[in-house]
Amino acid sequence: MSILSLASVRHLLRHPAQLALALLGLTVGVGTIVAVDIATASSGRAFQLSMQAVNGTATHQIAGGPSGIDERLYVELRQKFGAVFAPVVEGYVTVGDRTFQLIGIDPFANPAAGITAARDLTRWFTQPGAVVMSATTAGQLGIGRDGSLRIDVGGKSHAAVLIDTLPADQAGYDALILTDIAQAQEWLECLGRLSRIDARLPDGSHSEADLRRFLPPGLRLAAAQGRTRQSLDMTAAFTTNLQAMSLLALLVSTLLIYGAISFAVVQRRRIIGILRALGATRREVLSIVLTEGAVLGVVGALLGVLLGVVIGHGLVSLVSRTINDLYFVVAVNETVLPPGSLLKALLVGLGTALAGALLPALEVAASSPQLGLRRSVLEERAVRLSRKLLYASGTLAICSGVLALVSGRSLLAGFVSLFMLLLSVAALTPAVLRSSARVSARLAGRKSPVARLALGDIAASLSRTGVAVAALGMAVAAMIGVSVMVGSFRESLREWLARTMRADIYVTAPGPGTGRPERRIDPDLIQRITSAQGVRDYGMSRRMTVDLPSGPIPLDAVQLARGGYANFALTASKGTPTDAAVAWRAFERGAVMISEPLAWRLQLSAGDVLRLPTDSGLRPFQIAGVYREYGNDRGAVMMSLPVYRAHWRDDSITALGLYVVPGASPARVIAEFRSIAQGRQALYIRSNAELRELSMSIFERTFIITRVLYWLAAGVAAIGLVSALLAWELERAREIGILRALGLTPGGAGLLIEAQTGFMGLVALVAAVPAGLLTALVLIAVVNRRAFGWQIDMHLSFEQFGNAFMLSLAAALAAGLYPSWRAARTQIAGDMREE
Numbered sequence: 001m002s003i004l005s006l007a008s009v010r011h012l013l014r015h016p017a018q019l020a021l022a023l024l025g026l027t028v029g030v031g032t033i034v035a036v037d038i039a040t041a042s043s044g045r046a047f048q049l050s051m052q053a054v055n056g057t058a059t060h061q062i063a064g065g066p067s068g069i070d071e072r073l074y075v076e077l078r079q080k081f082g083a084v085f086a087p088v089v090e091g092y093v094t095v096g097d098r099t100f101q102l103i104g105i106d107p108f109a110n111p112a113a114g115i116t117a118a119r120d121l122t123r124w125f126t127q128p129g130a131v132v133m134s135a136t137t138a139g140q141l142g143i144g145r146d147g148s149l150r151i152d153v154g155g156k157s158h159a160a161v162l163i164d165t166l167p168a169d170q171a172g173y174d175a176l177i178l179t180d181i182a183q184a185q186e187w188l189e190c191l192g193r194l195s196r197i198d199a200r201l202p203d204g205s206h207s208e209a210d211l212r213r214f215l216p217p218g219l220r221l222a223a224a225q226g227r228t229r230q231s232l233d234m235t236a237a238f239t240t241n242l243q244a245m246s247l248l249a250l251l252v253s254t255l256l257i258y259g260a261i262s263f264a265v266v267q268r269r270r271i272i273g274i275l276r277a278l279g280a281t282r283r284e285v286l287s288i289v290l291t292e293g294a295v296l297g298v299v300g301a302l303l304g305v306l307l308g309v310v311i312g313h314g315l316v317s318l319v320s321r322t323i324n325d326l327y328f329v330v331a332v333n334e335t336v337l338p339p340g341s342l343l344k345a346l347l348v349g350l351g352t353a354l355a356g357a358l359l360p361a362l363e364v365a366a367s368s369p370q371l372g373l374r375r376s377v378l379e380e381r382a383v384r385l386s387r388k389l390l391y392a393s394g395t396l397a398i399c400s401g402v403l404a405l406v407s408g409r410s411l412l413a414g415f416v417s418l419f420m421l422l423l424s425v426a427a428l429t430p431a432v433l434r435s436s437a438r439v440s441a442r443l444a445g446r447k448s449p450v451a452r453l454a455l456g457d458i459a460a461s462l463s464r465t466g467v468a469v470a471a472l473g474m475a476v477a478a479m480i481g482v483s484v485m486v487g488s489f490r491e492s493l494r495e496w497l498a499r500t501m502r503a504d505i506y507v508t509a510p511g512p513g514t515g516r517p518e519r520r521i522d523p524d525l526i527q528r529i530t531s532a533q534g535v536r537d538y539g540m541s542r543r544m545t546v547d548l549p550s551g552p553i554p555l556d557a558v559q560l561a562r563g564g565y566a567n568f569a570l571t572a573s574k575g576t577p578t579d580a581a582v583a584w585r586a587f588e589r590g591a592v593m594i595s596e597p598l599a600w601r602l603q604l605s606a607g608d609v610l611r612l613p614t615d616s617g618l619r620p621f622q623i624a625g626v627y628r629e630y631g632n633d634r635g636a637v638m639m640s641l642p643v644y645r646a647h648w649r650d651d652s653i654t655a656l657g658l659y660v661v662p663g664a665s666p667a668r669v670i671a672e673f674r675s676i677a678q679g680r681q682a683l684y685i686r687s688n689a690e691l692r693e694l695s696m697s698i699f700e701r702t703f704i705i706t707r708v709l710y711w712l713a714a715g716v717a718a719i720g721l722v723s724a725l726l727a728w729e730l731e732r733a734r735e736i737g738i739l740r741a742l743g744l745t746p747g748g749a750g751l752l753i754e755a756q757t758g759f760m761g762l763v764a765l766v767a768a769v770p771a772g773l774l775t776a777l778v779l780i781a782v783v784n785r786r787a788f789g790w791q792i793d794m795h796l797s798f799e800q801f802g803n804a805f806m807l808s809l810a811a812a813l814a815a816g817l818y819p820s821w822r823a824a825r826t827q828i829a830g831d832m833r834e835e
Contacts, residue, residue, distance in 0.1 A: 001585060026300030027307055030349045037341040039315040049171070057662050058086065058198035058224045060208070064652045065218060066544040066616050068193035073216070080214065081207060085109065088323045089184040090512055091518040093177065093627025095141060099178045099512040100133075104184020126181055133175035135165040151177070153187050153680040154518050155510045188518045196226070220547065233330070286362065293357025294350060302347025305342060305351035382463035386430040393431075395736070397774075398422035404782045414782040421778060422447040424473050425771040429473040430466035432767045433760065434459045450512070450744065453751050457609040458760065465760060472773075472811060473764040476804045480772025483800040487777040491795040493630050495701055497692045500567045503539065503657030504584070504666050507673060507690050510684040511607060514632065515545030515554045520652035525830045529656065529673055534664040536832045537561045539657040540641060543648065543685065546612055553598060554636040555612070557644030561659060568627045583625035590643050591624035598635020600789030610637065634787040726809040750820035753812055761812025772804065 036608050062069065074087045078576060089104035107124060116691070123130055131151070143149055143162050152158045166173050185191050199221075201208050272285060309386040400420040407413030439458035445452030458465060502791055507529060509519040509718045530538050545552045552674050560567075566582045570593075583606065587593060592612075594604060604610060609620045621639070629636060666687050686694070736749050780792045 015470050020566065023300050023303070026296065026349060026352065027170070027303040029352065030301050031307030031311055033348060034305055034337075034341050035315045037310035037338055037344070038308060038312030038335055039073065041338045041341075042316050042336045044311075058222055059201050060199040061224050062167050062197040062199060062211075062215065063195075063220050063222065063547065063826055065159070065546075065648050066652070067615065067648065068190055068195050068517070069197060069219060071089075071192055071194050073219075074194060076199055077199075077211075079213075080227045083775045084200040086196045087181055088198055089188060089193075090192065091153065091184070091188040092513040092514060092516050093187070095177070100137075100175055102153070102177050102179065102184055102187065104179050104181040104188075106181055107440050116131050126164055127160065127161055129160040129183065130163045131160045132166060132178045133162065134170065135168045137174050138162060151233050151510065152682070153522060154189075155684070157189050157682070160360075171408055178213040189520070190517070198497060199437070203279045208485050218613070218615040220613060222547075259356060280344065285493030292353060293353040296357075296828055297350040297353025298346070300353065301346045304349055305337075305345050308341075308345070309337065310729040312337075327581045356389070381435065382430075382466060386434055386462060386466060389427040390431045393424040393427035396420045396427060400778070402735070403777060408819055409786055411783070411786045414778070415614065418775065418778050418783060421771065422478055425477045425767060426474040428766045428771075429470040429764060430462055433466060433469050433763045434462050436763050437759070450739065450748070451755070452750060453739075454756050455759065458756055459462045469760050469764045470760070472808060476764055476768035476808055477771040477775055479798025480768060480801060480804045480805065481775025481779055482751050483803060484773065484776035484782065484794065484796060485792075487797055487800045488776070488780055488792050488795045489630075489784075489790075490696070490699060492790075492792045493795075494692075494696065496569075496628060497695055497810050499569060499687055500565055502564075504688055505670055505673070506684075506686055506688070507656040507658065508684040508686075510682060515543050515552075517544060517650075517652070519654050521544075521654070521656065521683065523651075523653075525677055525681060525683070526653055526656065530658070532669070532672055532676065534657050534660050534672070536661045537659040538587055539564055541652050541657075542641065542644060542737050543654045544648070544650070544654055546637070548602075548612075550602060551634065553634050554632065555644070556636055557639045557641045558638060558639040561612045561657065565705060568593070580625070586622065586624035588640060589639075589705060591622040593625050593627050594623055595627055595629035595631075595636045595638075595640040596791055597629065597633055599635065600785070601635055611646075612637065615649050616647065620645060628791065632791060635789065677694050753820045754816045757812040759808060759812075759814035761810075764812075765808040768804065768808075769801065772801075788805050 058504060068089075071087065074085060077085050086109040087106055091102050093102045107121065124132075129151075131149075138144070138147075141149065144160060145164060147162050148275060149160050149162065151158045159181075179187075181194075185193065199211070201211070208221070276285065306777065313335055316563075322371075397420075400417045403413055403420065404417040407417070437455050441452045441455035441459065444455055505523065509521045511519045513519070529535070538560045542557040544555050544557075546555045559563075565580070570580050570583060583591075583593070592610060599605060602610075604623055604626075606625050608623045608625055610623055611618050611620050621637075627638070658669075660666055661775055669685065670685055673683070673685050677685075736744075736753070739752070740746075740749055776794065780794060784790055
């Protein structure tokens with residue numbers, strides 16, 4: 001081993017705490033990326049396995065509207081075509097507090113569904129309420145073979161019997177309950193109807209075209225994998241945002257590695273200078289510093305994978321719960337580490353470490369041996385670099401704004417703009433730190449020479465402190481930006497709920513999923529509830545899902561109460577304000593309204609035409625207006641209930657909004673509604689306030705993941721600050737010893753060190769606040785707009801800045817705890833002999 005290598009290893013071993021903190025920061029950064037990969041891949045894999053388990057060898061699917069497909073068509077298809085067809089009835093049900101997809105199949109027509117593995121297939125047809133589920137799910141529910149359970153469908157409870165279980169190693173069944181078609185039709189109240197017909201068509205055959213011509217209007221033939229892909233694509237923007245937040249943690253890690261390697265080089269400036277004077281070449285010095293970074297990167301990547309697996313297990317539940325709330329039902333019982341994540345983690349860890357080590361390596365290799373011995377030269381370089389970074393900061397900020405303005409609808413460009421803005425904060429912070437410290441030193445020096453010395457030392461030690469404070473500033477700016485974005489979204493949602501939810505009481509057919517046909521209120525209950533004493537007016541709605549080429553979207557058919565049109569805020573259209581009165585008259589005549597997310601995603605506006613698949617085929621609908629909506633990120637279509645019934649032949653109602661007479665007690669009316677529904681259907685009956693509170697709780701649950709990720713990024717920055725400032729303060733032991741010898745008390749020494757680290761935390765916060773506001777603007781107006789199509793009004797509150805303030809101050813003060821304790825307890829003479 002060469003002398004340089006020995007010197008490198010000896011230095012790292014003599015500073016284990018500094019090495020461990022740097023390694024910890026990189027580990028957390030890589031681990032966050034791996035955790036997000038695990039969470040998203042596990043949820044996607046579970047959904048794909050569920051679809052494969054049901055679809056089997058089917059290549060195509062025939063689907064219709066909310067009323068499904070006449071089962072007689074299945075018989076005709078089997079008689080006319082040689083392809084294999086399998087009827088399917090499906091819907092969402094609940095068992096206890098868990099959501100499942102109920103699948104009704106013919107085990108002979110669809111043997112791939114696994115039912116032929118049941119030991120007593122006769123009971124499948126003869127046992128009332130017979131169901132089959134995976135052994136894993138049955139064990140989680142505490143149900144054994146021949147055990148009874150209750151299945152709830154749209155508020156109606158049905159008795160079921162578990163006649164058999166599928167092997168635990170048979171993947172894809174964890175979120176499924178299988179039963180006979182006739183039983184599923186009874187429970188889902190769709191007698192004589194099928195949800196879809198699976199088909200297996202040979203590649204390159206002409207039967208697909210013949211089959212399309214044979215199908216009656218209103219039915220669609222689509223590739224099975226394409227429908228699965230469309231469902232997964234619905235989560236694309238959601239997962240992209242998670243990945244961007246994980247990259248933020250890695251970006252902070254890059255600065256942390258730079259700071260750690262740079263500080264290690266600074267600490268060895270004398271040794272490296274001597275070795276250079278003794279003959280060590282620039283190439284050898286460059287090689288040894290980059291090797292340190294590479295080793296750090298590889299070790300950090302490996303540890304990051306292990307940490308990512310641990311974090312990923314917890315993140316899976318958060319991600320899958322959000323997917324269940326917003327997109328589709330999925331049960332994740334097994335975490336999946338994508339093979340590509342291992343390679344990604346290694347490349348990311350190694351690349352991050354080498355990127356962080358490159359600049360210090362080039363700097364030390366380029367230094368002459370004489371100058372390498374002088375600390376003043378290092379600090380002069382740091383000052384010059386901070387000035388250059390000041391210009392770089394302005395350039396990055398300008399480029400960020402220009403890119404956001406000229407990049408159109410590109411989400412990738414929006415994220416690039418965001419990261420450029422955050423990098424501009426990091427580039428700005430060293431200059432702000434030096435200027436603030438110098439100004440504060442002059443002001444404080446009038447009252448306290450010790451304070452002037454302490455603050456002046458911060459300005460004179462930019463090579464030690466600049467990078468750490470820059471990393472913290474960038475992370476705090478991101479934290480402020482995300483907090484403002486989430487808070488603004490929360491308040492915009494609250495205002496939207498207050499405007500749109502004006503009925504006193506809401507009655508809904510319960511159940512999971514959005515736009516599910518099985519969620520319907522009993523017609524007799526509708527008549528009795530709307531005519532109950534105390535009800536003065538009401539509105540009705542039916543929500544279903546329509547399949548567009550861009551994917552499935554909700555369709556809301558509404559019959560509004562008197563004055564109900566005022567509940568919807570119509571937005572500007574094609575640069576001109578929408579005339580609400582004209583738009584609603586067109587709506588009553590058969591036009592549709594679309595929500596902002598859908599208008600943004602499909603680039604539609606008032607006056608355009610939207611073609612929707614109805615029971616009689618594709619029909620054009622003129623768009624009368626665009627309304628603000630935060631219910632989902634896919635968007636929605638709204639039409640009048642009579643128009644919907646004419647085109648889809650569906651008389652079902654999903655929800656009621658009821659207005660009580662003045663002076664009537666909503667609680668008393670709700671009690672009457674519950675009495676009416678008792679024993680017939682367990683309706684979801686809530687007051688206006690209760691439903692708003694539930695909506696807000698779902699919102700908070702959705703953004704838990706975002707908060708977890710930005711706290712991880714902030715944690716990386718805090719680790720970097722603690723690492724750098726701890727090493728800097730310990731290096732200054734001799735200076736503190738001299739001050740102690742001149743009369744500074746132990747408590748004063750500790751207070752001095754805490755004041756220095758606290759000051760740097762405040763500087764990071766000061767630099768981060770304006771940048772955080774700009775970050776919030778980019779997140780609201782660029783990233784979220786392009787990802788989801790929402791228009792969010794910015795709302796500011798003290799709470800949004802409180803966490804950032806606490807993080808900056810806590811990280812800075814934590815960095816000074818050990819040096820303060822050490823300065824107060826060690827012997828003065830010993831400290832003065834160190835260096």
